Amino acid sequence: MIATNLIKVFIGFSTLFTYFDFEQPSNMMEVSELVETSVFVESNTYKEEFLVYPQVTNMNDQKAQGKINEVFKTQIKSSYEGYLKLKDDMEKFKGEEKKHCEEFPYSCEYSYITRFEVMFNQDGKLSILFYDSIYSGGAHGIETVATYNFDTKTGELYTLKDIISNESKFESLTEYAKKFMKDHQELFFDENIIGEFKVSEDTQFYFTESGIDLIFQQYEVAPYAAGHPTISIPNSEL
Incomplete structure (x- = not known):
């Protein structure tokens, strides 16, 4: 007997559900393959509650999941070492400069x-920005950013060289980025300061729906107030 059955498919993190209505034998209702479009990202802490790092879960491929998670475990351990050094240096300074610390x-x-x-999490790609924010007295602290772009099917990291079609594209992307900076002088340093800037395979980026965004460290191409400036690169330029 043919019956009308309703199948509900949940895709990624979205709260949007898609329903497909079709007729099929009731004893044949099963899903043979689940296409993973995004992954679950959890927040964890390491040693201290202020040392937060991501871990991915519930991936179909446990080997790929392990590769991704190991990258962030290595990163947070490095951050922890940085915290311990900062703590040691500052506590020593406070001990040696008690009067100064009382006055200031x-x-x-x-x-x-x-x-x-999490900047991008679909189509088998995952982009996560990891920040280390450090304050050691003074007017303000400093924050560094590291970009991690994964192929969630394999757990491997993408580099910009994997995205750009050929070497000559690095030159054209450099010109594209410089023009963007010149056209937005209110955000970036002037042309004399950024004259030596080049887009290379080490330039940090993350995936977007329309292409990639380049992202920079504080003071790298713009004043401190600009934070971590970004330049959007459409797929047509890659």
């Missing part, structure tokens, strides 16, 4: 915080 207590304060952002 803010200059003897310190903190080390990590955080992350």
Whole structure:
């Protein structure tokens, strides 16, 4: 007997559900293959509650999942070592400069915080930004960003060289980025300062729906107030 059955498919993190209505024998209702379009990313802490790092879960391929998670375990361990060094240096300074710390207590304060952002998580690609925020007295702290772009089918990391079609594209992307900076002088350093800038395979990036975004460290191509400036590169330029 033919019956009308309703199948509900949940895709990625989305709260949007898609329903397909079709007729099929009720004893044949099964899904033979699940296509993984995104992965689950959990927030974890390491040693201290302010040292936060990501871990992926529930992936179909456990080997790929393990590769991705190991990258972030290595990263957070490095951050922890950085925190311990900062703590040791600042506590030593406070012990040696007690009078100074009493007069200018803010200059003897310190903190080390990590955080992350999931920038892209679909079509078998995962882009995560990992931040180390360090304060050791003074007017403000400093924050560094590291980009991680994964093929979720294999757990391997992408480099910019994997994305750009040929070597000559690096030159054209450099010109594209320089023009963008020149056209947005309110955000970036002037042309004299960024004259030596080049897009290379080491330039940090993350995936977007329309291509990639280049992302820079504080002070790399713009003043501190600009934070981590980005330049969007459409697929047509890659």
